[in-house]
Every structure is written in structure tokens, then in C-alpha cells.
Amino acid sequence: xxxxxxxxxxxxxxxxxxxxxxxxxxxxxxxxxxxxxxxxxxxxxxxxxxxxxxxxxxxxxxxxxxxxxxxxxxxxxxxxxxxxxxxxxxxxxxxxxxxxxxxxxxxxxxxxxxxxxxxxxxxxxxxxxxxxxxxxxxxxxxxxxx
Amino acid sequence: xxxxxxxxxxxxxxxxxxxxxxxxxxxxxxxxxxxxxxxxxxxxxxxxxxxxxxxxxxxxxxxxxxxxxxxxxxxxxxxxxxxxxxxxxxxxxxxxxxxxxxxxxxxxxxxxxxxxxxxxxxxxxxxxxxxxxxxxxxxxxxxxxx
DNA sequence: TTTGTAGTTTAGAATTATTATAAACTAGAT
DNA sequence: ATCTAGTTTATAATAATTCTAAACTACAAA
Numbered sequence: 001x002x003x004x005x006x007x008x009x010x011x012x013x014x015x016x017x018x019x020x021x022x023x024x025x026x027x028x029x030x031x032x033x034x035x036x037x038x039x040x041x042x043x044x045x046x047x048x049x050x051x052x053x054x055x056x057x058x059x060x061x062x063x064x065x066x067x068x069x070x071x072x073x074x075x076x077x078x079x080x081x082x083x084x085x086x087x088x089x090x091x092x093x094x095x096x097x098x099x100x101x102x103x104x105x106x107x108x109x110x111x112x113x114x115x116x117x118x119x120x121x122x123x124x125x126x127x128x129x130x131x132x133x134x135x136x137x138x139x140x141x142x143x144x145x146x
Numbered sequence: 147x148x149x150x151x152x153x154x155x156x157x158x159x160x161x162x163x164x165x166x167x168x169x170x171x172x173x174x175x176x177x178x179x180x181x182x183x184x185x186x187x188x189x190x191x192x193x194x195x196x197x198x199x200x201x202x203x204x205x206x207x208x209x210x211x212x213x214x215x216x217x218x219x220x221x222x223x224x225x226x227x228x229x230x231x232x233x234x235x236x237x238x239x240x241x242x243x244x245x246x247x248x249x250x251x252x253x254x255x256x257x258x259x260x261x262x263x264x265x266x267x268x269x270x271x272x273x274x275x276x277x278x279x280x281x282x283x284x285x286x287x288x289x290x291x292x
Numbered sequence: 293t294t295t296g297t298a299g300t301t302t303a304g305a306a307t308t309a310t311t312a313t314a315a316a317c318t319a320g321a322t
Numbered sequence: 323a324t325c326t327a328g329t330t331t332a333t334a335a336t337a338a339t340t341c342t343a344a345a346c347t348a349c350a351a352a
Contacts, residue, residue, distance in 0.1 A: 045261070047242050047259045048242075049338095051338080065302095066301065066302045066303070068302060068303075068341090069300080071339070074241060078241065083241050086250060095231055096191060096192075096230050104232060105275070107279065112193075121271055123267065123270070123286075124268045124269070125267055127262050129251070133253065133290040134292070135288055135290060138287070138289070139232075139289070140286050141287070142275070142283070143284070145280055173318090173320085173329070175318075211330085212332070214312095214330075214331060217309095218330080295350100295351085296350090296351085296352100298350105300347075301344105302345080302346090303343105306341065307340070308337100308340090309337085310335100310338100311335080311337095312335070313332100313333085315332095318327100318329075319327095320326100321326090322326105
């Protein structure tokens with residue numbers, strides 16, 4: 001990594017991305033490589049939605065990628081473990097008549113939620129909220145699988 | 147609560163529901179009362195989606211409630227604090243390139259997610275998963291508000 | 293190198309959850 | 323009994339996501 005020109009660095013990153021894709025059985029297509037570069041060739045990790053990723057990729061005059069492909073790719077990357085989906089309930093809102101502070105198991109197989117009793121979870125350290133913000137609520141979700 | 151007939155018990159529960167609604171400035175309409183009975187007159191707390199609640203209410207030959215009203219009512223009850231919405235990202239899926247176990251702030255005002263460093267949160271007690279299931283992942287989400 | 297084929301991309305249609313609209317209805321104050 | 327702001331309702335509109343089926347492509351095998 002000493003003294004690589006931009007071009008070289010780019011080529012190395014691309015090789016690595018191709019390796020990463022292959023390592024999980026994903027064909028390194030032009031589109032997947034481009035998306036992977038957008039996702040992984042960064043200093044910091046980042047959060048995105050399919051919509052925001054799609055915008056980002058298709059804004060510059062560059063090659064366009066179809067929205068369907070962005071969806072497919074994000075799903076494939078998630079399954080492969082290259083990215084991770086953050087706590088959501090698959091586009092459906094879940095509600096609970098239990099309004100005390102408590103936690104949940106979320107069963108990935110059955111998509112079912114179960115309460116975890118408040119005293120079954122203990123947090124011994126919690127971060128300070130950013131300035132100007134208050135903690136409204138803290139929730140632990142434990143995802144289950146067979 | 148000694149020896150109440152079903153009818154009496156029902157009337158008391160209804161009174162209580164009306165009080166509950168009024169206590170948060172919600173007019174106790176026929177529809178809200180019916181929905182509240184479905185939600186709160188139970189042994190255990192329970193989890194539901196608008197869809198499931200709507201089905202449940204409208205299945206029996208009884209009075210029908212419009213889907214729009216179920217949506218309105220669930221929103222009103224949530225705002226009033228009678229029910230609570232479980233971790234979701236408002237019908238949009240969020241993804242993260244950070245696949246290490248880590249946690250998030252979710253800013254309710256800006257709808258933005260921020261990473262919380264793994265070592266900023268410590269759990270001193272975690273429940274056992276149900277039989278036949280494994281913990282795939284544990285995530286803490288701290289919701290922020292101004 | 294050419295070829296065959298399974299895997300992939302694509303535009304557009306279909307689906308699903310949710311929100312908006314605007315007219316009809318109603319709880320409750322006067 | 324009447325009035326009115328709050329509520330309900332059917333329906334349309336929107337938004338995220340999934341489906342479809344035809345065109346394309348990576349790459350294994352000849």
C-alpha cells in the first residue's frame with residue numbers, strides 16, 4: 001500500500017471486491033461491482049436505503065443501474081452477509097399494547113414478536129445521547145433463527 | 147370485582163375505556179371504544195399490525211369499522227401512549243455496511259440512524275432463546291427526541 | 293475462441309402498506 | 323334541539339417493494 005497511484009489503488013480495490021463477491025457465490029457483474037464500490041470503498045461504514053443508494057448511483061452521468069437491480073443486489077448482499085439490515089419489520093408496523101419499557105424476540109422464520117420481560121435484560125452501560133437530544137426509549141431486539 | 151355478571155363486567159370495562167380515552171382528549175366514539183375493547187380487554191398484552199387488528203375486528207358479523215378508521219385510531223392511541231409502536235423504520239428498510247454487532251441511535255425528528263460503538267453499550271443480562279431457536283443477533287436501538 | 297446455459301439485469305406491471313381527500317356523520321357543548 | 327369541531331368513511335393517491343418475462347452476460351465446457 002505504499003505509494004499507489006489512484007488508478008492502481010482502484011484496480012486493487014476492484015480485485016478485492018470481485019474476490020469478496022465470489023467468496024459468497026455471487027457473480028461479479030458490472031452492476032454488482034459498481035454497487036459494491038459505492039458501498040464498501042469508503043472510510044466510514046454508512047447507512048442507506050435502497051432509494052438513497054439508487055439515487056447516489058444514478059445521479060452522476062455514469063452508467064445507470066435499474067432500480068430493480070439495486071433491490072436485487074441489496075438483497076443478495078444482505079443474504080451473503082456483506083451488509084446488514086437494520087431493525088425493521090419488513091415494511092409493516094407492529095404495535096404492542098404493552099407500553100412499559102420492555103424488549104422483544106423477533107423470530108426471523110415466523111416473523112413473530114414475543115415480549116421479553118423487562119427484568120430479563122440488564123444494561124450496565126448506555127451511551128449519552130447527542131447534545132440537544134433526549135433518550136425517548138431504549139429497545140433491545142433479539143433476532144432468532146432455527 | 148366480586149361476583150360480577152358478564153354484563154356488569156362488560157359495562158365496567160366500557161366505563162374504564164371511556165375514562166381512558168377521555169383522559170387523553172380522545173372522544174369516546176363507538177369505533178374507538180370497540181377497538182379499545184379489542185386491544186385492552188385481554189389477559190395478556192399482545193402484538194398486532196393494523197391489518198391483523200382490522201381483520202379481527204371485522205371478521206365477526208358485528209359492526210364493521212373502516213380500515214381508514216383503524217389506521218386513524220391506532221395512530222391516535224399511539225400518540226396518546228395507550229399502545230406503543232415497536233421498532234420499525236417507517237416502512238422503509240435501512241441497511242448498514244457495518245456488519246459487526248453494534249447498535250443505533252434512531253433520531254425520531256430527522257429519521258436518521260447513527261452507529262453506537264459496540265463498547266458503548268454493555269449488557270449484563272440477556273435471556274435464553276426459546277427452545278429450538280438460536281440468537282442470530284442482538285440489537286439495541288435508542289430512540290432520540292429533542 | 294466459440295457456444296450453451298444458468299444466472300442476472302431490466303422496464304414496467306402488480307402488489308402492499310400507508311396516507312390523503314373530501315363528503316357524511318356524531319359527540320357533546322350551548 | 324341545535325351547532326360545530328372532531329370523527330368516520332369510501333375511495334383515490336402515494337410509496338416501497340416484489341413480480342414478470344424478455345433480453346443480456348459471465349463463464350464453463352467443447
